[in-house]
Amino acid sequence: MRILGIDPGYGIVGYGVVEKLGNKITYVGHGAITTEKGEHFEDRLDYIYSQVNEIIEKYNPELVAVESLYFYKNVKTAIYVGEARGVILLAIKHSNIPFVEFTPHQVKLTVTGYGRAEKTQIQKVMKILLKLDEIPKPDDAADALAIAWCAAVSGSDYSSQKKNTK
Known part of the structure; x- marks a missing residue:
């Protein structure tokens, strides 16, 4: 099963792709969608939407895993990330691929065994688990690999999960 992990954002959206065959998980790819601060926000959202569609088309995942929103100290940032996450979920829905959500705590706990792990810990563990030559960059892509x-x-059987309908 090919799994696309997405770490939502509006300045940077991280993505990571892994393949699970039996109990073996292997690295497929990772990267980031970046938008410029000076662009109109709706143009940034449109770009994120189109890039997520291209990533889905390129990697052809059978499942997409997305990090759920968590508490932000800055309400404006939380709203922007929520809007970007909305266009990401819309792209997934239009692709008719099942998706799951994980909190940052769940991801950190699963990957490192500690729910309050630092970003650098996530990066180092992903490098080891996926047998990479170097730490995945940017941080958002490492987080996306961790989500995947x-x-x-x-342990869930996503093959029986109902797909999104258009």
């Missing part, structure tokens, strides 16, 4: 890993090891 979390879905891969969660």
Whole structure:
């Protein structure tokens, strides 16, 4: 099963792809969608939407795992991330691929065994688990790989999950 993990944002959206065959999880790819601060926000959302569609088309995942929103100190940032997450979920729905959500705490706990792990810990563990030559960059892509890993090891049978309908 090919799994696409997405770490939502509006400045940077991280993505990571893993393949699970039996109990073996292997690295497929990772990267980031970036938008410029000076662009109109609706143009940034449109770009994120189109790029998520391209990533889905390129990697052809059978499942998408998305990090759920968590508490933000800055309400404006939380709203922007929520809006970006909305267009990401819309792209997934239009692709008719099942998706799951994980909290940051669930991802950290699954990957490192500690729910309050630092970003650097996540990066180092993903490098080891996926047998990468270097730490995945940017941080958002490492987080996305961790989200995909979390879905891969969660033990749920997503093959029977109902797909989104258009």
